[in-house]
Amino acid sequence: MILLRRELGGVLRSVRREQGRTLREVAQAAQLSLGYLSEIERGEKEASSELLAAVCDALGVRMSEALLSVSQRLAAAEELAAPVPLPVPDSAAVVSSAA
Template structure:
C-alpha cells in the first residue's frame, strides 16, 4: 500500500527540485519551518489543506494540479495489485507476488503492463508508473506524467 502522505511529499519535492530551489527558499516563501517542510516531503508528516495550499503557492503551482498528480499516481499503484508486497524468497531482483488468496485484478483495457527483471510497468493516458523491488520490504515507485502543455516530464519517486 502506498501512503498518501508519501506520494504528496514526493510530488512537492519533485516540483521544488524541478525549479532548482532549496528547502530553505520554499519554506520561507510558504511560511513553514524548514524541518517541517522536509518531513512533509519525506512523507513523515501529514500536511493540512491550508499548509498544502501555502506550499503550492510558494512553488507557483495550483493545489488542484498537485492533487491530480497524486491521484493519478495512487490510481495506478492500486491497479498493480500484489506489486507492493514483500518478495517471495531471497532473490531481490525477482518480481513480487501477491500472497496466497489475495485478490488480483486485471489491468484495464486502456492500460498496458509489463514486467522485466523485477520492474513492473503500467501506463494509462498521460501517466506511467514503474515499480522496482529493491529488497523484500522495499519497493521504489516512479511515476512520470507526460503533460502536453509542459516542456518536460515531471517525475515522482516514492519508496514504500
C-alpha cells in the same frame, strides 16, 4: 501500503526539484520550518489543507494540479499493488472434459 501523505510529499518534492529550488527557499516562501517541509516531502507528516495551500503558493502551482498529480501517482501505485487474478477455468469446459 500506499499512503496519501507519501504520494503528496513525492509530488511536492518533484515540483520543487524541477524548479531547481531548495527546501530552505520554499519553506521560507511558505512560512514554515525547513524541517517540517522536509517531513512533508518525505511523507512523514500529514499536511493540512492550509499548509498544502501555502506550499503550493510558494511553488507557484495550483493545488488542484498538485492533487491531480497525487491522484495519478496513487492510481499507478494501486495498479502495481493490485492482486493479479489467476486464470479460472470455464466451468463448462471442465465438465465437458470430464465426460
